[in-house]
Amino acid sequence: MTSARGKRVLIAGLGDSGVLTALRLAPRAEVVGISAKPGLVSGQELGTRLARPAEWARNYWIPFDRFRGLDRVRTVQASLTGVDPAGRKVSAVRADGAVVVEPYDALVISTGVGNGFWRRPNMQSDREIGESLRAAHQRLAAAHSIAVIGGGAAAVSSAMNLAAVWPGTKVALYFPAERPLTAHHPRVWNRVRRRLIAAGVTLHPGHRAVLPDGFPGDEITSDPVRWSTGQPPTTADAVLWAVGKVRPNTGWLPPDLLDERGFVKVTPQLQVPGHPEIFAIGDVAATDALRSSARNRADGLLATNIRAYLAGKPLRAFRPATRRWGSVLGVQPDGLEVFAPSGHAFRFPRWSIDTVLQPWIVRRGIYRGIRDNGSTVERVIGEGLTGREG
């Protein structure tokens, strides 16, 4: 019987799930991570990212060298281009065009999805990440009216946070059904609705937008929005498309690893069928209808299963929650509400966010220690994303 020691685990994609998996595996295996970004650029909390990017960046954009637990992980900034399952190696290309080939004993696919302009799998330097945060914020800051299109958490949170940071801007939320957040428990919308109305957001149910030519909504637009549901077109200075047209970042993988929609097929043990040494997690993994293994923290189970696989021991199954849960609006002046799958809210008071939640629960507990020394993020933020912009 062998163990994970001396075995090499390759993590393809170091976003929310890839980083957490690497942190768990690093003490007991050789871990190599390949990612297009030089740090964790989280897919969470679009609303605060657009409205208060400096505040968002402090908690959701963390260079890899600030994670104490990644000190033993070799990170390679490169764009993945292929995998050879028979030869057990992946290939990638660095920014300077150099080809990288990395062998593995176990592979974790955690390349996530693309969504709008805020989640893209392209190679970016710290400077480019900072510029993209700033550009979206400034585009919206210049608008007198903003139309947010979509009925999921990204749309709702954007409408709320933009209205809160710029009370003089007309913010309208257009969604196709009777209510947004249909994958959450109905209690969640009852509570969030009151907050949106109090913030001055106008609500427009029953509006299904005609997607512009060449959509995937990779930019903020200003053309009139047409509705397939019969209403007259809508104009706004800025139109934010958050319609959930996610695209799995799997162009680098052979089709036999993918389901009909391009997501990575997995067993309940998070293994790719027919390839027990290949695992997948996060938004890219077809675990359940909501593809919820990221927010349901399957990284712990995955790390245990990889070690078990490498040691020839039995693996455990992932059991997802049936409803979406978590934060919807992000941190607000009165704190952070986190909704359980039952729709009940737990609120962290505002004072506890920077004194308890971020330093102790997130940085120490979830991320196992983050260095607080001056870093690239502060430098880039210092160049233009200071304080409560606008």
Ligand SMILES: Cc1cc2nc3c(=O)[nH]c(=O)nc-3n(C[C@H](O)[C@H](O)[C@H](O)COP(=O)(O)OP(=O)(O)OC[C@H]3O[C@@H](n4cnc5c(N)ncnc54)[C@H](O)[C@@H]3O)c2cc1C
């Ligand atoms: C702790 C935690 C809490 C959460 N809380 C909430 C919550 O409260 N509410 C909520 O709605 N959701 C929550 N979520 C879920 C979250 O919104 C997303 O599901 C999560 O960001 C998806 O993570 P991911 O690792 O799958 O993808 P990503 O974070 O997008 O990571 C993918 C990474 O792969 C890279 N990549 C992609 N393609 C390539 C390529 N070809 N070459 C190289 N690199 C590539 C990308 O650049 C990116 O860095 C939470 C998730 C976590 C982990």
